[in-house]
Amino acid sequence: xxxxxxxxxxxxxxxxxxxxxxxxxxxxxxxxxxxxxxxxxxxxxxxxxxxxxxxxxxxxxxxxxxxxxxxxxxxxxxxxxxxxxxxxxxxxxxxxxxxxxxxxxxxxxxxxxxxxxxxxxxxxxxxxxxxxxxxxxxxxxxxxxxxxxxxxxxxxxxxxxx
Amino acid sequence: xxxxxxxxxxxxxxxxxxxxxxxxxxxxxxxxxxxxxxxxxxxxxxxxxxxxxxxxxxxxxxxxxxxxxxxxxxxxxxxxxxxxxxxxxxxxxxxxxxxxxxxxxxxxxxxxxxxxxxxxxxxxxxxxxxxxxxxxxxxxxxxxxxxxxxxxxxxxxxxxxx
Amino acid sequence: xxxxxxxxxxxxxxxxxxxxxxxxxxxxxxxxxxxxxxxxxxxxxxxxxxxxxxxxxxxxxxxxxxxxxxxxxxxxxxxxx
Amino acid sequence: xxxxxxxxxxxxxxxxxxxxxxxxxxxxxxxxxxxxxxxxxxxxxxxxxxxxxxxxxxxxxxxxxxxxxxxxxxxxxxxxx
Numbered sequence: 467x468x469x470x471x472x473x474x475x476x477x478x479x480x481x482x483x484x485x486x487x488x489x490x491x492x493x494x495x496x497x498x499x500x501x502x503x504x505x506x507x508x509x510x511x512x513x514x515x516x517x518x519x520x521x522x523x524x525x526x527x528x529x530x531x532x533x534x535x536x537x538x539x540x541x542x543x544x545x546x547x548x549x550x551x552x553x554x555x556x557x558x559x560x561x562x563x564x565x566x567x568x569x570x571x572x573x574x575x576x577x578x579x580x581x582x583x584x585x586x587x588x589x590x591x592x593x594x595x596x597x598x599x600x601x602x603x604x605x606x607x608x609x610x611x612x613x614x615x616x617x618x619x620x621x622x623x624x625x626x627x628x
Numbered sequence: 629x630x631x632x633x634x635x636x637x638x639x640x641x642x643x644x645x646x647x648x649x650x651x652x653x654x655x656x657x658x659x660x661x662x663x664x665x666x667x668x669x670x671x672x673x674x675x676x677x678x679x680x681x682x683x684x685x686x687x688x689x690x691x692x693x694x695x696x697x698x699x700x701x702x703x704x705x706x707x708x709x710x711x712x713x714x715x716x717x718x719x720x721x722x723x724x725x726x727x728x729x730x731x732x733x734x735x736x737x738x739x740x741x742x743x744x745x746x747x748x749x750x751x752x753x754x755x756x757x758x759x760x761x762x763x764x765x766x767x768x769x770x771x772x773x774x775x776x777x778x779x780x781x782x783x784x785x786x787x788x789x790x
Numbered sequence: 791x792x793x794x795x796x797x798x799x800x801x802x803x804x805x806x807x808x809x810x811x812x813x814x815x816x817x818x819x820x821x822x823x824x825x826x827x828x829x830x831x832x833x834x835x836x837x838x839x840x841x842x843x844x845x846x847x848x849x850x851x852x853x854x855x856x857x858x859x860x861x862x863x864x865x866x867x868x869x870x871x
Numbered sequence: 872x873x874x875x876x877x878x879x880x881x882x883x884x885x886x887x888x889x890x891x892x893x894x895x896x897x898x899x900x901x902x903x904x905x906x907x908x909x910x911x912x913x914x915x916x917x918x919x920x921x922x923x924x925x926x927x928x929x930x931x932x933x934x935x936x937x938x939x940x941x942x943x944x945x946x947x948x949x950x951x952x
Contacts (some may be wrong), residue, residue: 478646479776484659486806488782494656494657494660494673495657495871498656498675502677502731504679504680504713504730504731505679505680505681506677507677507678507679508675508676508731509674509675509677509678510672510673510674510675510751511656511672512670512671512672512747513670513671513672514661514669514670514744515664515668515670515671515740515870517666517667517668517669517742518666518667519667523778531795531798531799532864532870533844533865535797535847535848536844536848536863537845537870540741551695561870562840566662566783568666569666571671572870572871573870573871576630577836580679580751582674582676582716582755585674586748586751588750589748590744590748593744596870596871597868597869597870597871598868599849599868600868600870600871601798601844601863601865601868601870602868602869602870603799603800603866603868603869603870604796604869604870605799615800615866615869616866616869617797617867617869618866618867618869619760619867619868619869620842620867620868621842621849621865621868622849635909669939677950686888686935691877692951693880694951695877695879695925695928695944695946697928698925698928698929698944699951701928701934707887734952735949735951735952755952757950758951759949759950759951760949760951761930761948761949762952763879763925763944763946763951764949764950764951764952765879765880765881765949765951766949766950767880777880777881777947778950779948779950779952780946780947780948780949780950781950782923782948782949783923783930783946783949783950
């Protein structure tokens with residue numbers, strides 16, 4: 467009851483952002499098309515990609531685990547907060563789960579805005595926040611057959627401690 | 629003589645960047661593919677898009693004029709400078725010329741890097757510099773049939789005044 | 791009352807399961823669940839004493855009171871991106 | 872000696888042409904070309920007295936000496952992006 471999700475608050479001027487947690491390959495162009503707007507002169511697409519090395523070990527791939535039912539609303543709420551902080555900005559993001567190979571995109575954030583300064587700021591903020599709070603975990607799989615859960619960040623309760 | 633172009637200086641570790649001035653529609657995915665690298669975890673694509681309004685006037689499109697033979701080396705030199713300032717970064721950019729309609733991309737900058745902070749910084753720097761020095765001009769075409777060359781920036785000679 | 795407990799990633803491995811049900815007396819808060827799990831033996835004894843928890847898909851403090859049917863998710867440090 | 876002069880965008884419209892040749896005495900610098908163009912009458916009288924100029928596709932100061940065959944491009948304020 468204390469934890470009942472509050473209803474989303476939409477400002478009339480900004481459309482709801484787009485968030486998705488998916489096991490399908492990420493399509494940047496499709497996401498950009500979703501957030502495009504004829505009066506927006508700037509579009510920015512960030513892609514996070516699986517790297518071939520980490521901490522000196524050769525990486526074969528990453529297995530992403532997600533708490534999907536929670537990650538999607540958390541992501542949506544982040545995007546909504548970005549749209550509120552940078553009025554005029556439209557934002558969309560997707561995070562993938564499952565087994566990804568080197569070179570595949572695990573996350574993408576698309577932002578459009580009338581001018582470019584806000585696009586850079588909003589995109590960067592979304593990526594920083596998402597890494598702090600999205601309930602998603604990566605298990606790195608190495609070429610030598612080993613694997614490990616990567617160290618992560620502890621999300622802070624948005625209600626604060628008592 | 630004094631104005632003979634100096635030969636490009638390549639650092640052995642960073643591949644030459646990719647720059648193109650073209651009248652063909654811009655393809656962000658193709659540009660990202662050119663600069664992708666297996667040890668780079670971040671890719672960032674900026675697109676500048678023709679807006680439907682400017683200074684209160686309804687825009688039909690923009691005619692871009694370019695000094696192509698000079699714009700391509702200027703762009704290449706900017707990208708090389710970004711790669712030098714942010715070691716590890718790979719950068720590519722294209723600028724379109726000719727008649728563009730609302731919603732079409734006139735410029736795109738793609739950056740990949742091991743981590744995302746440099747990608748944001750390099751991309752933003754490239755866009756700022758490009759607007760200062762690329763010999764490209766836009767003539768805005770309005771729905772009412774009028775048109776005008778937009779106010780621009782004066783490139784600074786890289787040799788300085790004596 | 792009964793609540794659903796979910797475990798993810800490292801905590802799922804500690805628990806040896808992704809999901810369990812727990813019967814609580816009314817008035818229990820989230821930290822009572824933590825205490826019960828850590829006292830139960832097995833891998834969950836190494837659960838942190840103040841883990842991050844989401845109730846009904848929102849991050850909440852450990853002092854949050856629980857109701858019948860609540861979904862209590864144990865969230866290891868996140869590493870998305 | 873002869874140099875090639877290029878005009879773009881607004882300057883092309885002032886000049887009424889994209890390109891012309893100019894014969895100069897040796898020892899001339901870029902600003903001599905500017906002076907000649909502004910004195911020639913027509914639209915180019917409204918060329919700025921210190922326009923941005925690229926010689927052989929590099930931005931140069933107006934004091935730059937010219938050589939036979941140089942390409943002298945007049946660059947109005949740029950507005951790419």
